[in-house]
Amino acid sequence: xxxxxxxxxxxxxxxxxxxxxxxxxxxxxxxxxxxxxxxxxxxxxxxxxxxxxxxxxxxxxxxxxxxxxxxxxxxxxxxxxxxxxxxxxxxxxxxxxxxxxxxxxxxxxxxxxxxxxxxxxxxxxxxxxxxxxxxxxxxxxxxxxxxxxxxxxxxxxxxxxxxxxxxxxxxxxxxxxxxx
Amino acid sequence: xxxxxxxxxxxxxxxxxxxxxxxxxxxxxxxxxxxxxxxxxxxxxxxxxxxxxxxxxxxxxxxxxxxxxxxxxxxxxxxxxxxxxxxxxxxxxxxxxxxxxxxxxxxxxxxxxxxxxxxxxxxxxxxxxxxxxxxxxxxxxxxxxxxxxxxxxxxxxxxxxxxxxxxxxxxxxxxxxxxxxxxxxxxxxxxxxxxxxxxxxxxxxxxxxxxxxxxxxxxxxxxxxxxxxxxxxxxxxxxxxxxxxxxxxxxxxxxxxxxxxxxxxxxxxxxxxxxxxxxxxxxxxxxxxxxxxxxxxxxxxxxxxxxxxxxxxxxxxxxxxxxxxxxxxxxxxxxxxxxxxxxxxxxxxxxxxxxxxxxxxxxxxxxxxxxxxxxxxxxxxxxxxxxxxxxxxxxxxxxxxxxxxxxxxxxxxxxxxxxxxxxxxxxxxxxxxx
Numbered sequence: 001x002x003x004x005x006x007x008x009x010x011x012x013x014x015x016x017x018x019x020x021x022x023x024x025x026x027x028x029x030x031x032x033x034x035x036x037x038x039x040x041x042x043x044x045x046x047x048x049x050x051x052x053x054x055x056x057x058x059x060x061x062x063x064x065x066x067x068x069x070x071x072x073x074x075x076x077x078x079x080x081x082x083x084x085x086x087x088x089x090x091x092x093x094x095x096x097x098x099x100x101x102x103x104x105x106x107x108x109x110x111x112x113x114x115x116x117x118x119x120x121x122x123x124x125x126x127x128x129x130x131x132x133x134x135x136x137x138x139x140x141x142x143x144x145x146x147x148x149x150x151x152x153x154x155x156x157x158x159x160x161x162x163x164x165x166x167x168x169x170x171x172x173x174x175x176x177x178x179x180x
Numbered sequence: 181x182x183x184x185x186x187x188x189x190x191x192x193x194x195x196x197x198x199x200x201x202x203x204x205x206x207x208x209x210x211x212x213x214x215x216x217x218x219x220x221x222x223x224x225x226x227x228x229x230x231x232x233x234x235x236x237x238x239x240x241x242x243x244x245x246x247x248x249x250x251x252x253x254x255x256x257x258x259x260x261x262x263x264x265x266x267x268x269x270x271x272x273x274x275x276x277x278x279x280x281x282x283x284x285x286x287x288x289x290x291x292x293x294x295x296x297x298x299x300x301x302x303x304x305x306x307x308x309x310x311x312x313x314x315x316x317x318x319x320x321x322x323x324x325x326x327x328x329x330x331x332x333x334x335x336x337x338x339x340x341x342x343x344x345x346x347x348x349x350x351x352x353x354x355x356x357x358x359x360x361x362x363x364x365x366x367x368x369x370x371x372x373x374x375x376x377x378x379x380x381x382x383x384x385x386x387x388x389x390x391x392x393x394x395x396x397x398x399x400x401x402x403x404x405x406x407x408x409x410x411x412x413x414x415x416x417x418x419x420x421x422x423x424x425x426x427x428x429x430x431x432x433x434x435x436x437x438x439x440x441x442x443x444x445x446x447x448x449x450x451x452x453x454x455x456x457x458x459x460x461x462x463x464x465x466x467x468x469x470x471x472x473x474x475x476x477x478x479x480x481x482x483x484x485x486x487x488x489x490x491x492x493x494x495x496x497x498x499x500x501x502x503x504x505x506x507x508x509x510x511x512x513x514x515x516x517x518x519x520x521x522x523x524x525x526x527x528x529x530x531x532x533x534x535x536x537x538x539x540x541x542x543x544x545x546x547x548x549x550x551x552x553x554x555x556x557x558x559x560x561x562x563x564x565x566x567x568x569x570x571x572x573x574x575x576x577x578x579x580x581x582x583x584x585x586x587x588x589x590x591x592x593x594x595x596x597x598x599x600x601x602x603x604x605x606x607x608x609x610x611x612x613x614x
Contacts, residue, residue, distance in 0.1 A: 073535075091496050107480075
């Protein structure tokens with residue numbers, strides 16, 4: 001159990017978790033608390049996309065916007081893994097994706113948005129946090145190596161695989177509990 | 181019935197000419213780019229044939245178009261007289277049979293049979309309509325069948341020809357003039373005026389059950405020495421047809437903002453014109469009370485239209501699979517989600533989640549060298565996927581021929597990569613699992 005998870009567990013035992021900040025969550029593979037709605041989630045690790053595809057597969061009813069800087073994700077691979085391509089819209093947003101992502105989140109058309117984490121300024125994360133909360137959709141930011149230190153990120157996951165090819169999730173940071 | 185035919189020797193804007201001819205008669209039909217037919221028999225004594233011809237010539241002169249005007253009791257009679265400039269039908273060449281059978285040039289199949297028949301008669305020495313009329317009908321039927329009967333009936337004017345339906349293209353346009361020079365290049369008040377125009381335009385379209393596919397916005401400016409151009413024109417070809425002001429205004433605003441930032445308007449704005457140049461059928465009806473699918477679809481289309489305005493149409497897309505074993509050719513971009521997804525993916529090995537432009541790498545014992553950095557190999561796939569082909573492609577595409585052996589390699593850092601070996605024995609990195 002990762003340190004963040006242990007702390008969360010201990011907080012639950014002593015009743016230190018503020019239930020007022022607990023929120024609705026998406027059911028997610030290997031994550032008992034799920035992925036919170038209306039929040040920013042950062043994905044890290046060698047199997048982050050494989051896990052994310054499995055996550056989308058569990059929710060065939062939701063619309064997803066898959067933003068990239070340049071085209072790299074292979075749609076054939078997504079369908080091979082059981083994802084319905086009808087639910088995914090792809091966008092090559094280039095280097096300056098903030099304005100477009102803001103429009104996409106605010107439109108409330110897509111429940112899930114995934115984009116590369118190319119942001120450094122805290123006010124950008126803060127803006128995303130506010131609009132995702134308001135729109136009640138989840139923004140997945142794909143990190144590269146080190147986890148972002150931006151406090152508006154609600155959940156940080158490091159995803160890898162064990163020898164039996166099962167997902168190994170390490171929760172690096174978790175801000176919210178889950179509302180049933 | 182009296183028909184006037186305007187025959188254009190060069191391809192001409194027949195729709196435009198036909199619209200101008202509405203002043204003579206409401207009964208008009210068109211042979212695309214070649215002829216306009218006007219029914220003038222019902223005008224009684226409003227104008228004579230000579231008067232009509234003179235007026236038409238004035239119109240044509242203004243448009244800078246040349247045409248022959250001829251009259252007849254029928255569409256075909258007027259057409260052949262205008263085209264061949266021969267008054268007596270019997271003296272017409274046999275090639276005129278094509279115009280008799282298909283005066284609107286819309287039936288290429290019939291044209292092919294008639295042409296074959298004309299060639300046959302020419303070889304027999306029959307060169308004009310008079311000769312054709314002399315052939316006994318029984319002989320025509322036995323040799324050429326139904327098409328010969330049709331030709332005979334048409335040249336003897338036994339069968340009346342139906343007028344094809346034609347009406348002028350409807351233009352939805354709104355223009356507002358600002359005579360008191362209220363605007364001096366600010367965008368916000370201009371958008372406010374634009375919204376008013378779009379509201380009216382979309383109401384008009386909605387009433388006709390239409391959506392706007394292409395739109396043109398013109399901003400007229402006062403011309404002076406610093407601003408010699410009288411107007412700025414913005415053409416929009418929407419990714420998805422627009423049916424409401426909210427969606428269209430966002431897209432137009434994107435373009436106008438960029439243009440105004442790049443090139444400020446320095447002279448007063450005199451007028452604003454919005455014109456819908458192309459429409460597509462829309463849906464009309466009451467909102468579904470049980471779900472909001474249509475509304476969300478419309479919102480999605482508006483958003484994608486806006487994003488495509490910012491990033492380009494080619495960068496906002498859905499994906500559709502194509503049955504091709506090459507990973508890079510196994511899908512294509514589409515504007516709409518594929519209705520029936522291809523399921524060939526079950527027959528090919530698992531593809532990497534990310535595809536890269538093939539990049540040459542080196543493989544040594546126990547290591548893969550990518551960009552001069554060595555990565556220890558944990559596991560090398562037992563199965564090899566061989567993809568080869570390309571021989572059937574066009575000669576110009578020979579560079580696309582392929583011959584590859586694919587391997588999946590697990591690295592010690594936990595990641596997996598997809599590499600292939602080309603016929604030159606070199607290895608290339610093509611994707612990664614992740």
